[in-house]
Amino acid sequence: QLMYMQDFGTTVLVATPSYVLHLTEVMEKTGIRAEDLSLRIGLFGGEGHTPEMRSLIEQRLGIIDTQNYGLTEICGPGISYECTAFRGMHINEDYFYPEIIDPVSGEVLEAGEIGELVLTTLSKEGIPMLRYRTRDITRLQYEPCACGRTNVRMELVHGRSDDMMIIRGVNVFPSQIESILMTISGIGPHYQLVVTRESFMDRLEVQVELIDGGLLESYSQLEALTRQILNKIRSVLGIDVKVTLLSPQTIERTAGKARHVIDKRT
Template identity: 65%
Template sequence: MIWSEYEKLNRKQYEELQLERLKRTVERVYENVPFYRKKFDEIGVKPHHIKTLRDIRLLPFTTKDDLRENYPYGLFSVPLSKIVRIHASSGTTGKPTVVGYTKHDMEIWTEVVARMVTAAGVREHDIAQIAFGYGLFTGAFGLHQGLEKVGATVIPISSGNTEKQLMVMQDFGATVLVCTPSYALYMDEVANELGIDRSNIKLRLGLFGAEASTVEMRREIEKKWGLFATENYGLSEIIGPGVSGECEYREGLHINEDHFYPEIINPETGEVLEEGETGELVLTTITKEGMPLIRYRTRDITSLIYEPCKCGRTNVRMTSVKGRTDDMLIIRGVNVFPSQIESVLMGIEGIGPHYQLVVTKKGYLDDLEVHVELVDGKLLERYAELEKLENKIKHRIFTVLGLNVKVKLVEPKTLERTTGKAKRVIDLRNKTN
């Protein structure tokens, strides 16, 4: 099922629409956002210079630091009286990044999420349990309004209280689960502890987002819950969830490119890369009123696929995010993404899906230690088997990364659990200098 005609335009139609909307957006920010007018003037670019889509390369990038420096409302392009909703990022470091939505923006947001969940397989007979936290975070509200638009029944249970989540899941007959991949795995753990009969669970579809996951983790979730797991992508600065999502073929995430214009750049030089090359995703909002963003650097590493999908949609797809430029670790000259380690770990028997990467520094060299939970804690008493498993993990990681790492196998359920984004990297370098 295809929700909107805008998901099956031909390439020429997309480009004509995108250019028209890009021109209007550039004019809007130049006239109404002092930050952009100053940046454009500094490099001698005016709205009339945008004559083709390629001319977007004349425009400056926007970064998360720009949002923080204009906190809270400095990038709004309409008066505050026109803003009907305010959201913000988690703000784990410093002040959060604030975003504002007009009534029209809210309609767009609802529409793009409706497309995304329809592509994933949600129908009006579904009962969707949203285990994201409701609040300034965009995830819960974004999925909520899109699911309601397609006619699904929404259970806005929010995050936390896992035992209650599982009770509601059974009693209310939830068929769709909305949460982070890591929380889905933790819920399975708690369900096993409680001895829950899986025949009482009706889940058939997972809408997972807010953190990157690997194919291996998805298979693990599907095996444990007996559902079809899909990935979706969004970020509050652009709109929230609804930027892109997988269809039933899961061969890339369909970008709603009539609203968000994507580019892939070399993260070091800023150069726009050719189709199919892997680099940093840059997004320009071309329909937003409240806070349009020009060439926003997402820091997410991916590539774009322009050929039409088997599902019938013709909009461009992005591959699953490989990692973030600011999450990438450089260990003794080797670039390491947590997702690469995760892919290795998920294929090894005897260890659980929960892991952490601990980075330390000895002298001038960085060291990486991989902490992984055992499925059976009794293995800690069998040194020969433990050593064999540690060596197996080290060898697999060396094969993939060409890097020797330390491996520490720990008791089951000793690594931190979270109802939101899992913290995979513990960087102790400043503490060990």
């Protein structure tokens, strides 16, 4: 992909955020600089994308990072898109009617409330979708956007109702853990959350890669970094977790959606 981008002078990159970060790792290994590419803007989607990850991508590639939203079941990318005002993703209302419902009761929520996004297709003839439950948690915004577009916007997805973990009675989304990890120096953006059940209690293990594998040789530094992560998660989310620090490149990279949650409960 990097060779093609150089040969063709690619200016726009469409991918999942985790794969973009993988490309930046390959660039570092092969000596390719951001200045060697012609990229100007990225259209990223398909998985969670925190503000911290956006900043990292923009820093590494020197591009404008925008998000788009789509569902394979409906049309793939193109349901909504982010403009450079960065105030949410504009929904293509000519084709999709959005609603926000309570993910438990199914009741439609008032404007401005956070809940599960439900979509009805307005133009599909072969396989129309009526009030399709996306499982994505967000909020609709109806006030005018600075860009001048008037269609309703959805906030960047807060998380998925089926990805939500309940740890010691606390609702936890992967995006919350990601936001915390991205604020801690010494660890990379690649992580996994392993959920197990011991003695009828759900437990969460946070596995995250180190930026420098040499840190594994220093017990005191590993212990200090582990404690920092534990304390940050406890202070923000109010839960205790197990933290495992991994060597760089331990977690499998994929061009598709990154698998952040591994549920080992039986």
